Amino acid sequence: MVRLFGPLVGLFFAVALLWSFGNGAYSAISEPAAPTAEHEFHLHPKDVKFASDGAFGKFDKQQLQRGFQVYKEVCATCHSLKHVAFRDLAALGYSEAEVKAIAKEWGTKQPTFDPKTGERAERDNIPSDYFPTVYYAGQGSPPDLSLITKARHNGGAYVASLLTGYQEQPAELLKKFPDAKTPDGLYYNPYFANLNLSMPAPLTGEGQVTYSDGTKATVDQMAQDVSAFLIWSAEPKLDKRKQTGWAVLGFLLVATVLAYLAKKNVWADKKGE
Template identity: 70%
Template sequence: MIRIISILVGAFFSAALLWSFGTGAASFIKEPPAATAEKLFHEHPKAIHFASDGAFGKFDNQQLQRGFKVYKEVCANCHALKHVAFRDLKAIGYNDDEVKAIAKGFQIPVYNPATGELNTREGLPTDRFPPVLYAGQGNPPDLSLITKARHGGGAYVASLLTGYAEQAGYKNAKGQELLKLFPDAKTPDGLYFNPYFANLNLAMPAPLAADDQVTYTDGTKATVAQMSEDVSAFLIWTAEPKLDKRKQTGWAVVGFLLFATALAYMAYRNIWAGKKGH
């Protein structure tokens, strides 16, 4: 009896699920969701290769230092790196004196509980990057984990930085013109059109608007595309500074497991050899 009841209950829920699916599918066919500007004109990140990509990828310290220079001279005006300490920069090739000099260039807020005053002091290697007091529109996100928080990671950041465009006459890959299909989708005043951003408009103006905004000490040409990729690579590192070590550990573990598997198989063959069938 219990088995029959269980079968009937299962059949009921299966039928309800099929009915719900059929109703939803029929509704979707009869009344498909309306196309929106975001659906038709939002671009996926470009296919950009970084040195750290893949199982064998490793960070390029020279690129990371270029990316840090872009962050420091351009991005740090609005965006913080609250999860990164100055001494962490030693991992990308800076020595102790260079780290001290970098930290000294930042002002660290210090609260005095006795007087209630908020003062500042020069940074120390043990300090984290200080918060940014931004007076403009919006609330710029902290960039420490931005490549983990956004689909596409570093490729998304680089695409966004190079993706600003004039909205008038903008067409997608299918040749559809945005403002002809959606006249009401015009970018509001104070915002900037960028098809790589989820809703196509964002408050941040193009931070890398021209070549040579920074001067690279290694002689690399500081084009907008190069600066965008370099700072994106740096932000991949800030989000996962132990990536290289994690990959090394992973390969060591895989090698050990393969060795242990082979050893276990040989032990099995040795112990049970000639004993099958008895």
């Protein structure tokens, strides 16, 4: 009996699955979803170019240092960078002494716990420590930025667009979708998925950061610099990966040519047989 009913049960579920799929497809075609403010007014990231883009791109260390400065002075109050260690900053061109100073002077200390006494305390950061977690007491839960450019499509351009995208809600949006008015405590940004987010514009004007290399700190410049830094934080070995990739491709090309020549040599005397 089990052998008899087993195929019938499987057939029943297969038919039910096909019916459900067909019914859903028919509904989607015959009754399309109503337009939403998010669908009509959400914008794709701007066309922002970075030095690390493309197969031959390389990080601009000067820009990465500027981006780290923006993160340190603007973003670090709310957003963590827990997957990056202070010693990793040496890859940006900082000396060992500079890395030690950055770690020691960082605003958030490393928590400690003494299992013998049960006491909790704090100590200064050292280069081998990862950036300490930021505990935010305001509205929402700011995301960790270590991998943000990997977690978002076209991540670097997305971050730069979001940072420079704050604006008043368009009158056309409010006219077409009266219920889509930005709630109190939120801020309109067309580059964010649902158009409204709890983070106010972090980059408020020119000169908010004073760059040590003399670069003019416009909002666009700061946004691009910190985005470049976050591209690096998400994939600090990007330069080496590209170099390794080209070396591997070169090896495979040479190996392919040698294999072809070896094949021609081995089978040269067999063609007439």
